[in-house]
Amino acid sequence: MSAGGKKTACVTGGNGYIASALIKMLLEKGYTVKTTVRNPDDMSKNSHLKELKALSPLEVFRADLDEEGSFDEALAGCDYAFLVAAPMNLRCENQEQELIQPAVRGTLNVMRSCVKAGTVKRVIxxxxxxxxxxxxxxADGHVFDEDCWSDVEFLVANKPPMWGYPVSKVLLEKEACKFAAEYGMSLVTVCPVLTVGAAPARKIHTSVPASLSLLSGDEAAFGVLKGTEMSTGVVPMVHVADLCRAEMFVAEEAAAAGRYICCSVNTTIAEIARVLGDKCPQYGVKTNLLSGELLEKPRACLSSSKLVREGFVYKYKTVDEIYGDVVEYGKALGILPN
Ligand SMILES: NC(=O)c1ccc[n+]([C@@H]2O[C@H](COP(=O)([O-])OP(=O)(O)OC[C@H]3O[C@@H](n4cnc5c(N)ncnc54)[C@H](OP(=O)(O)O)[C@@H]3O)[C@@H](O)[C@H]2O)c1
Incomplete structure (x- = not known):
């Protein structure tokens, strides 16, 4: 707890999409925030952090997941540690060495810094x-909940596109859990679905281009939506503001424990296309992307019942609401023309 009774939170990877939104929300709620970036001098990635300093105390530290102990200073004196930074080079050549191993090692690296700090009440x-x-x-109608785990053996054996990402997430969650049990740490894990909405960060490579791909016509970004629908039978979505509220909810709720799926809408590409067609006639949905097999209704769903049962209330509950501010954001980022 910082001077004046404010709670202090560390958010790793402050130049990232989700982390930037979480930092803003924590500052607005009166937290003192410490964040990390790999290169604090790179203003093309960090200018939003300078602006966020106007809201409440925010300190920026240099830290790299690959460097043992580099998060020590950022975590010193923190009440909460939000581990958001992760390797996102999903299309790298050597998935084992460039994605899976760094993700697991990096998570444990930050957790060791949390232990050293001695003040961290909960790791999120x-x-x-x-x-x-x-x-x-x-089977059709499958409900994914917190008891479900991606099949690492199958992924490693068959190596479908970007197989390293799900493997990295399973392994880092399990290793983090073991570490937390060994050191008596309180660990809560949030599993977000495709996250959509405006955030302070100004360079975005992950879900925002994917969510706008039907308007931008970016085929590679559309591949993320298509791949999700084809492999799971659903496109699950959450607004970034709801995700950040959920992260804060599980940090502050004393009884929160284990994993939490964070998802407010289970939809399909066809439904997103219909909503965007009505909402954004100026761009027009790129119908050439819609060729081939598309689902009319989701064949599966991701259940956020655990989070809701424990008292969390989503604010953005329809595709239309989730897409409320992301088109303007896409324009500001240069994903969509003005
Ligand atoms: N966006 C989504 O829809 C979504 C959905 C589910 C889960 N998630 C998870 O949410 C987290 C954040 O995702 P995001 O969409 O916000 O991605 P993002 O914008 O790419 O943010 C990733 C962050 O991790 C940092 N990072 C990568 N490698 C690092 C390293 N070796 N050392 C230190 N920092 C490193 C990046 O910093 P640099 O800029 O220096 O590379 C960046 O700040 C990830 O764990 C992701 O798996 C995202």
Missing amino acids: LTSSMASTVSLQLQ
């Missing part, structure tokens, strides 16, 4: 739906 680990949904077979 941001994992992904990817740790949960990559299964070999699933």
